[in-house]
Amino acid sequence: MSIKPHLVITAAFDRTRVEELRGHFTVHMVVPSIAGESLSDRGIDELLDIAEVIITELDRVDEATLAKTANLRAVVSCRANPVNVDVAACTSRSIPVLTTPARNAEVTADLAFTLLLMTVRQSSQAERWLRAGNWSADDVFAPYSLFRGIQLSGRTLGILGGGAVGRGVLKRARGFGMSVIVYDPFLPEDAFGDEARVAPLDEVLASSDIITLHVPLMDETVGLLGARELSLIRPDAYLINAARAALIDEEALVKAVTNHELAGVGLDVFWQEPVSSDHPLFSSDIVTATPHIAGASDDVIREHSRIAAEGIAEWREGRRPETLKNPEVWSA
Known part of the structure; x- marks a missing residue:
């Protein structure tokens, strides 16, 4: 034997x-x-x-x-x-x-899309408000006016990175009736057929209702979104990052959030982890956050x-x- x-x-x-x-x-x-x-x-x-x-x-x-x-x-x-x-x-x-x-591509895509929904519908803020005992008979319709959100169908999702996670998010977005444009310098314009179009970074940032990051962290992608790039995003648009924090310039994002230059931000990753509870982003009511749990499955x-x-x-x-x-x- x-x-x-x-x-x-x-x-x-x-x-x-x-x-x-x-x-x-x-x-x-x-x-x-x-x-x-x-x-x-x-x-x-x-x-x-x-x-x-x-x-x-x-x-x-x-x-x-x-x-x-x-x-x-x-x-x-x-x-x-x-x-x-x-x-x-x-x-x-x-x-x-x-x-x-x-x-972890599928579970990360799940979490990224969950974070996207939580951000555009303010679900975390609404839950905190509810648990704090703020809903009263004096104004039963208060949450209806406080936590306004947008529908996804008919809106444009900009995906930065057309790899496995980005493709997973694309699939989910199409299921919600969204149009999708993708930034990925390594892919041809027709890489996704009728499902999505590949476009330059500046166009994706300026044209999207929601932007989600799924590019790998490399020397070339550190600070991919700095002050200039963030300024291209419309003030009624949302930014989601469940990839790597260093893809976004921290100081530039804090400034954009503080000045309400974005409609909302969803983060699952931070520049230093564990992140301090007194991080300036946590003082903003337009930020939704989770503690780096995209791969927790x-x-x-x-x-x-x-x-x-x-x-x-x-x-x-x-x-x-x-x-x-x-x-x-x-x-x-």
Whole structure:
């Protein structure tokens, strides 16, 4: 009877996928840690020594870890961008690094659209007002005048970023009867057919009733929306960010909100997290906020488990995994 290769999982992982992997590997489950420390410091040296495949999410696979992995043949990072893995060090050892792209795209699109609805309908403000005991028989129609909102049907949504999350938001927006224009410098104008049109950033900002950000955070996108760009947005339009805070210049946004240059702002991300309760944006009644919960769903675990297991299956069968981060090791 052949000996199965050893696979070490330190990420939260779907049980069904674990059982599938047991058909081809001797699987070792390690309790997940949120510390983000090197696997070399987790007290699992015996497992590292025999591991041929490691699946991790927050634990780091660095030089110190690799020095303890004499038999390692593949690493899977349960993230779209494997920031917890020293990809260069793995590449120098001809170790393929697999990722789980778009693992949270659907739940993030859900939250972004939820935040959009909450912002344009002032639902958080209305709930706080209600819980504070402000609704009285003296003016039963007070909330009707205080919390006016807009309908989505017939309005234009501007999506910044046409990747997996942006496409998910597009699908939801079309279901609400919205017209959609997308800013994505890497896509042709007809990338979405009749569903949406790709347009320059300034046009999207100036033409949209609601703008939502879904571009990746890179050097080129830090401060994508500064004072100039924010000034292009109409004062009756709304801005939603469930992507990365640094995409918007913080000082410029605070100024725009303070001066009521926007109808409303919805944020799930902040420039420093946890954000301070005395942040100036929290003093504004046009800001709706959630504490970076876009990816907070067990469905993300199920999805990254599925993508990881499929990638490992491709690798095990000698096929180049679609999620391979360092393709140079495959041709080496």
